[in-house]
Amino acid sequence: xxxxxxxxxxxxxxxxxxxxxxxxxxxxxxxxxQIDSIVHAKSSQFQQAFNRINRQLEQGEINVQEAQxxxxxxxxxxxxxxxxxxxxxxxxxxxxxxxxYIMDSIVHNETAYHIRRVKLYRKKYxxxxxxxxxxxxxFLFLATGLNNVIDxxxxxxxxxxxxxxxxxxxxxxxxxxxxxxxHHKTFITYGFSFVWHTLKPTDNKYxxxxxxxxxxxxxxxxxxxxxLRHIWLKFPLSLELNLPQSTRGHLHLSAxxxxxxxxxxxxxxxxxxxxxxxxEVIKNDFMMPAFAYGxxxxxxxSDWSIYANYDITPLFKNSHxxxxxxxxxxxx
Numbered sequence: 001x002x003x004x005x006x007x008x009x010x011x012x013x014x015x016x017x018x019x020x021x022x023x024x025x026x027x028x029x030x031x032x033x034q035i036d037s038i039v040h041a042k043s044s045q046f047q048q049a050f051n052r053i054n055r056q057l058e059q060g061e062i063n064v065q066e067a068q069x070x071x072x073x074x075x076x077x078x079x080x081x082x083x084x085x086x087x088x089x090x091x092x093x094x095x096x097x098x099x100x101y102i103m104d105s106i107v108h109n110e111t112a113y114h115i116r117r118v119k120l121y122r123k124k125y126x127x128x129x130x131x132x133x134x135x136x137x138x139f140l141f142l143a144t145g146l147n148n149v150i151d152x153x154x155x156x157x158x159x160x161x162x163x164x165x166x167x168x169x170x171x172x173x174x175x176x177x178x179x180x181x182x183h184h185k186t187f188i189t190y191g192f193s194f195v196w197h198t199l200k201p202t203d204n205k206y207x208x209x210x211x212x213x214x215x216x217x218x219x220x221x222x223x224x225x226x227x228l229r230h231i232w233l234k235f236p237l238s239l240e241l242n243l244p245q246s247t248r249g250h251l252h253l254s255a256x257x258x259x260x261x262x263x264x265x266x267x268x269x270x271x272x273x274x275x276x277x278x279x280e281v282i283k284n285d286f287m288m289p290a291f292a293y294g295x296x297x298x299x300x301x302s303d304w305s306i307y308a309n310y311d312i313t314p315l316f317k318n319s320h321x322x323x324x325x326x327x328x329x330x331x332x
Contacts, residue, residue: 038085046078136179143172143307145327147197152320162216167200170325178240187240189254194263195234197323200227207267207286214287214316224277225270230288234260236296254305255297262290287317298329305329 050071057067147170151157174193181188201207205216206226219226238256267282291313298307311323 039082042078042082042085046074049074049078136177139176139178139331141172141174141176141193141329141331143193143327143329145170145325147199147323147325149199149315149321149323151322158324162201162203162205164200164202168198170195170197170327172196172234172327172329174234176331185242189236189238189240189256191236193234193236195232195260196229197232197325198227198229206269209284209287212287213318219269219271221271221273223269223271225268228265228267228286230265231263232260232292233263234258238296251299251301252305253297253299254307256295257293258296258309259291259293262288262292287319288315289313289317294323300329303331 053062053067053070053074056062057064062070146166147168148158148161148163148165150161172193172195174191176189176191178187178189180186201216204219204223204226206219206223207228208215208217236256236258238254240252240254243251243253262285265283265285265288267284267286269280269282271278271280292311293313294309294311296307296309298305300306306326306328309323309325309327313322315321315323
């Protein structure tokens, strides 16, 4: 179908950016595995040397003061060696990601002296110093995408939509809050946003209200612009689930509902008459409901997501036309 083809083209624009993020995360995972292997080997060497000092102390070869001094020197030596080895692995990466990742030191308590175990995490979700006791997070976000309509809940009807596929767009700006409800793997997200929807009829048509019904009919003059703009105040509520093996703030799924209140609706027409362009703005509710609700779902990463909305409430009263949207969202 034409609409799905255009959606695919629109989505492919962002694949390169997402692919680059995946490559960076794979590199991050490889480095973490190398660090784990190094820490395991260094810990084993440290423990052997530590036990050798204890045996010397038990056999009377050294006294308590000498044993303590050797243990401190041993711990310092292995800590410096480990730090240098990890620095060689992560130095270039820290510059490559421009500070979007941090090094988080974790204390290893199996011996009397500590060896730092170094891991890399996404800072926004896993900076333990900042978010140690934090349960909720707030984000400013913006989104943009395509919208169109389906008739009588039949997806195939979108192929015969009276609106342009790429010309009918929306823009959204709002605030998100997300609250952790299960081990930083499951979140409740909620908030509010302002949504600007634009529907542009094709074939030189425009909207009229006739006999309590909204119709799309041909305009008597040649139209250069015909668009129906409606602005809503939206309140979404979703469940967000981190996918397995992505607990470092990468991929997640979300699904939920939303309600929205219509703020304004107007139709703008630009047509040619007597060799001059004329603008006409018609302010009317065009029988749109004051309140609507629908379903939403998406997939994304820590800062972005691809999502779809479906209005269960008909777009116009006494009709079977439902608004659908596909967009890209960025958390700022």
